[in-house]
Structures are given as C-alpha cells and as structure tokens.
Amino acid sequence: MRGIFMLVAASALLAACSSTPMGEQPAAGVEERSPAKPGPVPASKPVAQKPIPAVVLPGKPPAPMSPLRDPNNILSKRSVFFDYDKYDVKDEYKALVQAHAQYLRSNPGAKMLIQGNTDERGSREYNLALGQRRADAMKKMMLLVGGKEEQIESVSLGEEKPRAQGSTEEAYAQNRRGDILYSGE
C-alpha cells in the first residue's frame, strides 16, 4: 500500500514538472520567440482516488514467545531417542531432560505427559511395556532433577504411533523415542 502511495506521489511530481516548467529566463540577446504552440493536452489523470480500504485479518498480536516454543530454547526440543533394546537416557539427551525438569521446578503448575515409543518388531503389548520403560526412565530422571511426581505422567504408545513409517533401520531408530508434551498442548 505504501508502495502504491509513493508511486502516485512520484507521478504527480513528474506531472507538475512538465505542466509548469520553472520560469527559466531566456538568455539575453536571443531573439524573443513566441511561446511554443500548445500541443494537444493529455487527458488529465486523477492523482488520488478514494481512500484504499484496509483489510484487517482477524488475530491477535503474537504473544511473547513461550520458552517451550522458542526454537532457540532447549525446551522446544521434546524427543529423546533410544538405542535398540535400550531404555536408559543417553548422555546426549541429559541436558534436554534436565532443562525440562528445571522448567517443572520453576513452574509448579505445569504438567507433563511423557509418551514412550518403540519400533514395530515384536508383540504389540510387549512393545507397549517397553515404551513404558523408556517413558519411566525419562520420568525418573526428571524427578531426580526437580520435577514433582504429581507434575509428570509417563505413558506408552508402544509401536502404535510411529513417527517414521517403513521397516528400515532408519525408521526404527526414529521410533525408539520418548516425547515430552505439556498439558494443554
């Protein structure tokens, strides 16, 4: 909109230049000439039309970034990956788990759901129990670092909600996972 306005203003300025040349005096001693014959007058263009209606889309200004959503905050990272047939939180995910535990401690009203997952191999119910073991391991670490029992529920989705489809090692690795969700998400 601002661009259009500037275009209109610029053309109005140009039109002003051509229609009323600044009174530049002819050089002395030069034969006076009759004023140039007026050429055909171009059809005049309106400089400005009716005001342009503003379209306002519904919505609110963005809320200040929640640390849970800020991609630069470790709290936006929610997944812990596990090795095959392993249920301990690997060193590389300890900072993540500790950060979430810290968040729980500073926000006593916050509640967390930890969902454990497994790859698709084997019995569905046994896998549900294995996913529970992963979720429980994450919960246990959260409790050690400051989360409260009543803030954390660990559950399992077993092999039922795979993030990656397919029967490949890559897909299996993606699906051996614990996910952190906060209440209301």
Add this chain to the structure above:
Amino acid sequence: MAVACVGYNPDVNSLSRSVAKALFAAILALMAPLAFAQLSIEITGAGANRIPIAVVPFAGEGAMSSRISAIVRADLERSGLFRALEVPASNAPITEASAVNFDEWRSRLADALVQGSLAALPDGRFEVRFRLFDVPKQVAVGGIAFTLQPGQLRATAHRLADYIYEKLTGERGVFSTRVAYVVKRGARFELQIADADGGGEETALASFEPIISPAWSPDGRHLAYVSFENKKPVVYVHSLLDGKRQVAANFKGSNSAPAWSPDGSRLAVVLSRDGGSQLFMVNADGSGVRRLASSSGIDTEPQFSPDGQWIYFTSDRGGSPQIYRIPAGGGDTQRVTFEGNYNVSPRVSPDGKSLAYIARNGGKFQVALLDLSSRQTQLLTDSDRDESPSFSPNGRMILLATVIGGRGVLSAVSSDGRVKQRITTASGDVREPAWGPFIKE
C-alpha cells in the same frame, strides 16, 4: 450391532466438533461394507485325510439371495477337513426326502452326502430341512430343520455346517462363531466383527487413534480392548448389543492387555500406575482394582487358563521375555518357556492342554505350540512377522496376524500345523484378531 465412533476429544467444550466427527465417522463406517470387499479366505494347506462329502443343491434354495448349500459346502471345505465333491446336475429337484442312489455316490467315492430343501412359510419365514447320509453304510445319520427369517440365511447355513461337522468329526464346529480384528485404512482404525468365514462384517468402533488387544467376553456380548483416543492407552469394555462403552481401567500411566476371567466377572490388566508394567485384576465394571503379581521387570499379556486356575503372562524378569504362569489368586510364579530368547503372547488352548505363543527364531516371529504335559514344542508357521495368536473355541484352528507383501493380513493354522488359511481384505492393514466364543443356543 451398534457402531460407536471416537476421535481424540480433549475436553467437553469440543463436544459439537466431536459429534460432527463421530457422525462423519459413522457415515464412513456405514459406507465401508459397500466400499471394501469383505474378508476373503484362501486355503493354502489342507488336512491329510479330508472327508469326501457331496452337498447336493437344496430344492427351492433359489428363493433366497444366496444358495444355502453353497455356504455349507464352503464352510466345510475351509475347515481343511472336508473335500467337497462335484455334484452332477439333476433333472428333478432333490430334497432331504428324495431316494438316495448310494451305489452312484459310492462310485463317486463320497463318504457323506447332504440333501435338503428350502421352503417359504405362509408368515414370510422360511424353513430349511436337510438330512446327512453315511454313504458306505447307506444310512441317514442325522437331520434337522430350522425356521429362519430371510436375513438369517448365512447364520442358518453356518448352523447346518456346524451340525454336519460335529456329526462327522466328533468335535464342535465353529462356523457360527465370530471373529474380531482391527483394520487400519489410512489414518482410520476400525474394530470389526465378522462371521468366522469372513462374511457379514460390521464395524463396532471407528477411531482416528489406534485400537489394540480386543478380547471377547466369555458370553460373546462384550469386547474389552485398548484405545489410544486420549493420548495414552486406556482399557474399555464395549457392549456389542448397544455400542455402549465403559472405561474398565484408566489409571495414571498406561492401561492395557485386558483378559477376561472364564466367568466374565473380572479382567486381568496391565497397569503402570505404580511404576513399570505390572499385572492387576479389576472387576469388569472397572471397580475393585488389586495387584496380582509384583516383579522388577515387565509383566504383561495376561491370559486365564480355561479352568480359571492360572494366569499365563509374558515377563522379562529373567532377562529376556519368556512366558510364566501364576495362580489366579496370587502365589508362586513358574516359568513355562525356556527355549530361545523371545517368547511372548501366550494363549492357552480351550482344553487347557497346550499353549500357543509367538517365538522369535533367527529374527522371525512365528507361532509355536507347546504341549504342557510332554513339554514338546512345535513351530506351526513359516511366516516371519506373526502376532496375536487366537484359538478357535474348539481348539482346532489358531487365528493370527502376519505381514505379507508389506501389508497386515490374518491367517489361520490348524493346531496340528496341517491346515493353513490366508484371510485378506481388498484394502487396509488387518491386525489384532480375536476369535470369539461358541454362541449359546
């Protein structure tokens, strides 16, 4: 059968949305039988000594939409214990009362012969009558008559097949029983019920979240199962008569693996509410939860023995998942499986004498059968992704889920390993089969 539908429903404020979703799901569910072919069963292995039987087309059966004799013949053949003989065309309709040319049937090597008729009654119902003959002995060995509504054709044909099966094999037929299973089509999960021959499928529950572990109540009127409609596994009991659902276990943590007690009053379940996955007992209405066993490992997949004395279950308390049992009232645990390092999903046969389970052998998951007295183990399948074995109520067949060509299908194998069936649908992944009980007369 009523259809219940669920979507993820985070709070009561979204009621209208969930109602709309449920309506949409219900409409889809109603369309499903039209849009997708029913389960079809292909016999891929048969018994060694099949009884040759001739089922003569019933006089007057053309009055109904399907031919009753064809359903009976297909039932008997599918069992793998019968070989249906070709029946020569006859000029005159043959009824149960028609004279039998035993010499001709003997020359066709028939052992058994079925003749019958279907007649319309003045009140709009039909009557089917039939007689079963022993060809070598040249005698009628049984016969029966049923009155039926036009909509009961398939059910009546299955009853006839059950009668013939029992007369000739000495064991009860399962053609009148039903099976439950879960079909996944895209993002949609459907808990379906079908006749044992795959026909007459109905959707009991449709959801956009997974459904696993359906378990029939002993009276065949309810299914317990695990639904993930609320971000976590919760155990429900679902009435097939009116579609009403009741929460049987929804404690903090995961709730799963429901198994009915033989009297239908209680469920063994797995709860993680006190940490880990552990065995508990609840009343079928969800009341009276109490712990059944304690271990530091995983205890899951409980199953009552048919006499109600034992609960078999999977546990990794010894390091690898193995099958154990514990007295249903609590007590000392005994280890049941010892071979291999992955034995899961125990199912006790209806006679209590053997145990079917899934064993991992060199990366393949296969159905194994353990004779509980001789301790002999037999592998029954040669597939590699078998899950969820389920005995037919007469113990003859084991229904299971497997994967063929990347797609989930059901298959069945006889408990002697000889008869094999593959059960497929036109689309979708089929899994989590559960064979229902005998229907009380």
